[in-house]
Amino acid sequence: MPQMSMIEAIRDAMDVKMAADENVVVFGEDVGYFGGVFRCTHGLQQKYGTNRVFDTPINESGIVGSAIGMAAYGLRPCVEIQFADYIYPAYDQIVSEAARLRYRSGEQFTAPITIRTPVGGGIFGGQTHSQSPESLFTHIAGVKSVIPSNPYDAKGLLIAAIEDPDPVIVFEPKRLYNGPFDGHHDRPASNWSKHPLGDVPEGHYTVEIGKATTFREGEDVTILTYGTMVYVAEAAVNETGINAEIIDLRSLLPLDVDAIVKSVEKTGRCMVLHEATQTSGFGAELAAQVQERCFYHLESPVVRVAGYDTPYPHAQEWDYFPGPARVGRELKAMMETV
Amino acid sequence: MSEYKPLKFNVPEPTGRPGDQPDFTYVQIPEAGSVRRPEIDVPATDIKDLATTMIRVMNTAGDAVGPWAEDIPDEALLNGLKAMLRTRAFDERMMTLQRQGKTSFYMKCTGEEAIAIGHKAALMKGDMNFPTYRQQGLLLSTDYPIVDMICQILSNEKDPLKGRQLPILYSARSHDYFTVSGNLGTQFIHAVGWAMASAIKGDTKISSAWIGDGSTAENDFHSALVNASVYKPPVIFNIVNNQWAISSFRGIAGGDKATFAERAHGYDIPSLRVDGNDFLAVFAASRWAAERARRGFGPTLIEWVTYRVAPHSTSDDPSKYRPKEESDAWPLGDPVLRLKNHLIARELWSDERHKQAESEYDEEIRVATKEAESYGVMGAGSSPKDMFEAVFEDLPPHLREQRQKMGV
Secondary structure, rough: OOOOOOOHHHHHHHHHHHHOOEEEEEEEEOOOOOOOEEEEEEEHHHOOOOOOOOEEOHHHHHHHHHHEEEEEEEOOOEEEEHHHOOOHHHHHHHHHHHHOHHHOOOOOOOOOOOOEEOOOOOOOOOHHOOOOOOOOHOOOOEEEEEOOHHHHHHHHHHHHHHHHOOOEEEEEEHHHHHOOOOOOOOOOOOOOHHHHHHEEOOOOOOOOOOOEEEOOOOOOOOEEEEEOHHHHHHHHHHOOOOOEEEEEEEEEOOOOOOHHHHHHHHHEEEEEEEEEOOOOHHHHHHHHHHHHHHHHOOOOOOEEEEEEEEEEOOOOOOHOOOHHHHHHHHHHHHHHOO | OOOOOOOOOOOOOOOOOOOOOOOOOOOOOOOOOEEEEEEOOOHHHHHHHHOOEEEOOOOOOOOOOOHHHOOOOHHHHHHHHHHHHHHHHHHHHHHHHHHHHOOOOOOOOOOOHHHHHHHHOOOOOEEEEEOOOOHHHHHHOOOOOHHHHHHHHHHOOOOOOOOOOOOOOOOOOOHOOOOOOOOOHHHHHHHHHHHHHHOOOOOOOOOEEEEEEEEHHHHHHHHHHHHHHHHHOEEEEEEEEEEOOOOHHHHHHOOOOOOOOHHHHHHHOOOOEEEEEOOHHHHHHHHHHHHHHHOOOOEEEEEEEEEEEEOOOOOOOHHHHOOHHHHHOOOOOOHHHHHHHHHHHHHOOHHHHHHHHHHHHHHHHHHHHHHHOOOOOOOOOHHHHHHHOOOOOOOOOOHHHHHHHHOO
């Protein structure tokens, strides 16, 4: 099986869909001739032409808004917002238009668009190249949100997103583009070629939207997480020796509630873990779901480990980023709660 | 001592407030027929003057004059007049429905009927319109069922949008009418995307974008123009300048000294400024822009100069912010009367036929209203089950659970 980085897997997903469906078009800032600032669309314009892959003005509202118009016509736009930190100018188009087109039109018009956007920190990106704004979108009725943590899922989820009849935002953890990252910034970075999840099948396959996966089986505590934090959780487990079950949610909306309940009922404890700021973050929804559904199985309070409620700092990157040490401390404290 | 005087903060004011005499001296009105008609492949830079003048066809005697008067079929004019009467009758009846408490909300387009109806007449089946809430003429000039429109307004059991949407925010794909959003300006860029798609697929369909003077200040106005400037898709940008955005006059949108048509120039988009109450001018300019788009010469922007005669909505009282007599003093007159006089002068129409048509449409809409009311008023007959459908194509687990808890 071919080895791919997450970047190559994402590019391959678009290649597969563009070859199979001539209505799939790809556009965004610098995605055309140059192939994207992260190389995710490298070579696609040469292969499919400027009618199918093209550069846009620096106007996120225009990117998403024109994609909605194209979708109303019958195309399948897969657009890129260069950083999730810059998705806000398109927020009105996503929330007020893409998410509601089907509902408000009595299904006469739909918006089967895919919005790809690099997300997350751990790269010294500072305030505007590190944010994790997923909860601003999971709060919106009518739009799906997914976030892969490895090349296999990235390709499968992106193909599923492009084929999905509803708008899907694919948050791509840019820290994971080239290799897994467990928060140990002081150690050499590894790359996907040495990781089993870097094995990516050729051609078409999908990862179902709305389904979580058990990243690591365990008995003592459930860690609900996604994106880069999957590997941070794994490192914390290895370093503390606590036998945690790590659930990689993959899909935030729809959420795989059954997988969450099954795991927490088994372990009796739950940590929710994400990079995004804590207050009203997606972890609050996860904690509430667990409290509502698993109350009588819980042996300790649900714990949230998240980014602090501050803008993402530059110099204090590793104080801010919820690394394995912090996750490990919280895990130990949880296990000591009777 | 500073050599500089204190700076002053500028907040534009309209020429008249309640109690003042209307003052429209700011509206420069050239003679009908005096503005030239360029070839459809004209570069934007060659017609910059057309953004500061006004294309007009009907003169004060009601005659059609000048280059824009050529080849306008009688049928388009007769159908246009009828559709304007039908629209006016519809607006009146729906206003009454709101006053009777049978619907929560309505918005009239009185005085602006010629624009949507004349424009629609110049398009072809399959050309998609991306309207605002004030282009009901796009539907009422077609065979779209009036009963369906009223059912939407009543949010009843036969509402095509199943009670989910505020009255008048219609959606009619079958009649090339994109779903109207409450969020202003958003659809302007949708129209561009649709036109880009048509060009990408090598189609021959075009799209029409609609926006009001006030909403040109929204970001998506710029998004649309910059994308159109770059990709040259087959789109027509319609700015309906009715002088008012609720209580704010056009100056608050930055349109006091500069025209809205002039905004196209920085984007290399040809633009026209047209008498929006002159049905012949509306039809001729729309046909020019449509032909230009369909032949692959790219976008056109048109500022339609008109006046919002009615209150902004049933929730608005214009006597609180503008002179009461302002609408009567509007120098471009009433689009219905002007077309009526033109057709009578040409012996294609008469006062009797006009009266007869008025009562026919009044009756048609009365009957349709009665039928629509039989399916429920003010949301009666809508189903709470429909509330959960169509958020997504398939009902996801969390919505299924919420629906089950509700017991529907």
